Amino acid sequence: MIKNNLDVVKECIQDACVKVSRPIEDVTLIAVSKTKPVSMIEEVYALGVRDFGENKVQEIIDKYEKLPKDIKWHMIGHLQRNKVKYIVDKVALIHSVDSLRLAEEISKEAKKKNINVSILIEVNIAEESSKFGIYNEETLELIYAISKLSHINIEGLMTIAPYTTDAEENRVYFSRLKKLFVDIMSKNIDNVNMRYLSMGMSGDFQVAIQEGATFVRVGTSIFGDR
Numbered sequence: 001m002i003k004n005n006l007d008v009v010k011e012c013i014q015d016a017c018v019k020v021s022r023p024i025e026d027v028t029l030i031a032v033s034k035t036k037p038v039s040m041i042e043e044v045y046a047l048g049v050r051d052f053g054e055n056k057v058q059e060i061i062d063k064y065e066k067l068p069k070d071i072k073w074h075m076i077g078h079l080q081r082n083k084v085k086y087i088v089d090k091v092a093l094i095h096s097v098d099s100l101r102l103a104e105e106i107s108k109e110a111k112k113k114n115i116n117v118s119i120l121i122e123v124n125i126a127e128e129s130s131k132f133g134i135y136n137e138e139t140l141e142l143i144y145a146i147s148k149l150s151h152i153n154i155e156g157l158m159t160i161a162p163y164t165t166d167a168e169e170n171r172v173y174f175s176r177l178k179k180l181f182v183d184i185m186s187k188n189i190d191n192v193n194m195r196y197l198s199m200g201m202s203g204d205f206q207v208a209i210q211e212g213a214t215f216v217r218v219g220t221s222i223f224g225d226r
């Protein structure tokens, strides 16, 4: 079942790329394995996937211990400052940085471990009151502030689009994030390398790819309902 799901998702990624003439290598699939057991992750790993997304610190720690070390773990959930120290050296990318205080904590812990940590800035692109992430207009200022910290590299933007059953409704938000991404890239800020755009989930990843996503975060369509 999982193999079939994964094949369908990969085909959809391919179709979306073809539709807008993007090379398929531009898009990396993150299999969102939150709440799912190690055995299911092993199944997906065996099918060649190496990027997995989790939203809880404790779950990353547990799964990190039990699974192969060439997995790239993506922290996609809200991150509390007091938990940063447990995962800075375990994750490939933190997608959910939305404040200077959180970035300062990441910088501090990364420095202690003498590593560099890659992050994305989470933007609440539809300005939903229920969501984490900073607003569009505040993003540039936050990026300037974080860019001055050591041991932390800003590599792009992430968003969680509104829940909808019609993916087309989110096209406007994905294109808005892409525009912000390009605007920030054009500023050539020191220590900022805008190369990743993390957007699109099970319900809307094809539209996100058409609008420029480089990471899509897909859980349900691969692993089934949670």
Ligand SMILES: *Cc1c(COP(=O)(O)O)cnc(C)c1O
Binding pocket: 032, 034, 055, 076, 077, 160, 200, 201, 202, 203, 217, 218, 219, 220, 221
């Ligand atoms: C759970 C989650 C996903 C995956 O959602 P699906 O609809 O199951 O594909 C993607 N991104 C974030 C931030 C999530 O928390």
